[in-house]
Amino acid sequence: MTKTAVVFHSGYGHTQKVAQSVADGAHADLVAIDAEGNLTEAQWAILDAADAIIFGSPTYMGTVSWQFKKFADATSTRWYSRAWANKLAGGFTISANLSGDKLSTLQYLITLAMQNGMIWVGQDQLNDGHVNRLGSHSGVMGQVGPTDSADAIPQNDLDTAKAYGARVAQFAAKLKA
Numbered sequence: 648m649t650k651t652a653v654v655f656h657s658g659y660g661h662t663q664k665v666a667q668s669v670a671d672g673a674h675a676d677l678v679a680i681d682a683e684g685n686l687t688e689a690q691w692a693i694l695d696a697a698d699a700i701i702f703g704s705p706t707y708m709g710t711v712s713w714q715f716k717k718f719a720d721a722t723s724t725r726w727y728s729r730a731w732a733n734k735l736a737g738g739f740t741i742s743a744n745l746s747g748d749k750l751s752t753l754q755y756l757i758t759l760a761m762q763n764g765m766i767w768v769g770q771d772q773l774n775d776g777h778v779n780r781l782g783s784h785s786g787v788m789g790q791v792g793p794t795d796s797a798d799a800i801p802q803n804d805l806d807t808a809k810a811y812g813a814r815v816a817q818f819a820a821k822l823k824a
């Protein structure tokens with residue numbers, strides 16, 4: 648059976664909500680990076696066992712949160728041993744502004760995947776007025792106003808995230824077949 652994991656950091660619950668949709672689509676395990684940027688050994692084991700890992704971070708100051716970056720730096724042990732090489736990878740982010748420099752965050756997630764020898768899955772859905780309203784193909788972008796709660800995240804973005812999760816999981820299954 649194919650295993651997909653979604654590893655994310657969320658400061659205020661928005662990224663967590665998007666992560667849940669990605670995980671629903673992928674039937675994935677959710678792995679939350681804590682407020683200190685750490686994972687437990689059991690959480691690392693979930694990532695090590697996964698065929699696909701989908702990375703998620705809010706966009707803070709035009710890139711990933713420091714907690715996500717701490718996690719990313721900690722993957723250097725996997726980098727050295729090539730432990731995650733040839734796993735599939737994907738990613739998503741959310742921020743307050745329509746642009747907000749979210750592409751910079753996704754590009755960092757792509758770089759992290761490449762550093763680890765992973766294979767990035769792009770976001771194929773076209774902007775049809777509902778899904779992919781922000782027109783991102785590097786990964787999933789979500790957006791909600793700076794004072795809005797996670798409950799205000801547009802359904803468009805959650806549906807985009809869910810379909811993307813399903814896409815990554817489908818390719819993971821194909822790769823394993």
Ligand SMILES: Cc1cc2nc3c(=O)[nH]c(=O)nc-3n(C[C@H](O)[C@H](O)[C@H](O)COP(=O)(O)O)c2cc1C
Nearest residue numbers: 657658659660661662705707708709742743744747
């Ligand atoms: C420290 C900090 C930096 C932020 N930087 C950006 C930014 O560069 N662009 C943007 O559009 N929103 C920015 N925001 C807004 C967050 O991206 C947005 O509130 C997001 O939904 C937070 O996700 P979270 O609840 O998972 O932490 C920033 C928020 C914080 C707290």
